[in-house]
Amino acid sequence: METLIVLDLDETLLYAVQNKLERDEDFKMGSYFIYKRPYLDHFLTLLARDFKLAIWSSADDVYVKQLVERIKPAHITFEFVWGRSRTTKKRKSVTDDYYFVKRLSKIKQKGFKLERTLIIDDTAEKSMLNYGNAVQVAEFTGDPVDDELLQLSNYLQTLKDAENVRIIEKRFWRNG
Template identity: 25%
Template sequence: MFYRQKESSRSTSKSSLDSTNEANDGSPVTRATRPSPMRPLYSTTVTHTKKRSSVPGATRSMSLRKKTLVLDLDETLIHGTLSSQCRSYHHAVEIMVENIACLYYIYKRPHVDYFLKKVSEWYNVVIFTASIMEYADPVIDSLDPHRTLIQQRYFRESCIQQGCNFLKDLTIIEPDLSHVCLIDNSPASYALNRENGIPIQAWYNNNSQDEELLNLLPFLDALRFTQDIR
């Protein structure tokens, strides 16, 4: 009996509330200033959901922080020669060597444009070459005319010469060696950081069907998600 009386009381209260709402149906101000006592003023569910969703987002952001991909230039991305070869060259660079003008003809390795576009989406791309700046700078400009793909450039003066070899110390680019790798056709180039070196077959404009750069893309795509690149 008590239970029925309680239900009746609730019904009466709800009826009274409905009546009030109907009486004020034409007054939006009244509705805005008198929220229903049956509903909380704040949605704790929404607030809680936002806090939970922010954590995975932060984790993903940290894991997707771009690593650094260092690329050699000659015989890795291009081939330069003093003599114009049979097929058309892509660029020509004139430099002074001992007061003598030398014209270099530049040939792009097959698929280099697509390769640079893709890896620049995944990595901070750096060119590290043993060539002198007077020669290499305009060649790099021809590969990245809008300067949107390659972040930094290092030349011969940044190398360490040992005999006929030019060694490339990756710590001058990225002190954390777990976040940097070097693609170079010369293994001597990464002798100081062997675990960070990625070999590639040298290209001398002798194979128009070369696919070395394309073959590296799946590997580089996976490598960028590792905690330690070595």
């Protein structure tokens, strides 16, 4: 069974901003300028050879589907594309702010095993309930020389045959 990699969108695979950066955007959607993280197409193509891929964002469902249509290479099929409606809303008691958590237990209903699932996100609190499955990446804010996806693809290749990704230490993945 192939390992499933669940990818976040905003600040992980792309950067959406209302004020244009000092370089050309990759595309525009509504009032947003969208910048794809460098090496995104290469990253998705490389991972699709050895892993099953999915997208799960805490953004609005319609927005997520529209973005995925724009960034998905034609030869890649995602197992699912989920937005905010599949997250769990949590409240920070100190600040009274809300945030959205991605509970990987929801994917078990689709036949995926948590021992063979990784979730990639730039925000630790969104995947905090999936500690053994999470790989946290640096936030992407449009830097054209960012190489996080190159480093990440190399690291993920080392996990492709792991029977249980949950028992592997992933906090220091860049050092390995």
